[in-house]
Amino acid sequence: MQIHSNPELGYAEFEAHKNVVALLRSQGINVTPHAYGLETAFEAEYGQGGRVVAFNVEYDALPGIGHACGHNLITTGSLAAFFGVVGALKKHGIPGRVRAIGTPAEEGGGGKIKLIDAGAYKNIDACLMTHPSTLFSFANFIVKTDTVQWVVPCSLPQRKLKAYHMARV
Ligand SMILES: [Zn+2]
Numbered sequence: 001m002q003i004h005s006n007p008e009l010g011y012a013e014f015e016a017h018k019n020v021v022a023l024l025r026s027q028g029i030n031v032t033p034h035a036y037g038l039e040t041a042f043e044a045e046y047g048q049g050g051r052v053v054a055f056n057v058e059y060d061a062l063p064g065i066g067h068a069c070g071h072n073l074i075t076t077g078s079l080a081a082f083f084g085v086v087g088a089l090k091k092h093g094i095p096g097r098v099r100a101i102g103t104p105a106e107e108g109g110g111g112k113i114k115l116i117d118a119g120a121y122k123n124i125d126a127c128l129m130t131h132p133s134t135l136f137s138f139a140n141f142i143v144k145t146d147t148v149q150w151v152v153p154c155s156l157p158q159r160k161l162k163a164y165h166m167a168r169v
Helices: 014-026 071-092 111-117 158-163
Strands: 030-033 042-048 052-057 096-102 126-128
Touching: 014 030, 014 042, 014 071, 014 096, 042 071, 052 071, 071 096
Parallel strands: 052 096, 052 126
Antiparallel strands: 030 042, 042 096
């Protein structure tokens, strides 16, 4: 998807947004581009009824050093998980919905705060994301919705990961 080779800063992820929306549509997924009043946010959904599981799709980069934080990998991982759930729902014909939420400006831009305020995480049963790291393996950005509980800031250098604190919102 060429996101790594074309790093774009927060709220200016125009090519990433366009590429991911096109990919989702090419697979027959309903997508709302420019979602929740943000030019580079999107929302995609598949399925009917049941519970809703969402995956955050990040794609912004850092000034000067590009995708040092690996948000291009988050794009890939979250979309792979999304399509995996789509495949499972199709195969088993069971109720349930899966969403991919394109979340701009994670690198200090507060993109998810704007999305939360705009209601993007209402009526979601669980929201997941993974983040690449050189230090240890963990899954962060696990946001329990209805009462959105946790947002982990992502703008610190990888070597300071241990200093991350979870900010309650
Ligand atoms: Zn990051």
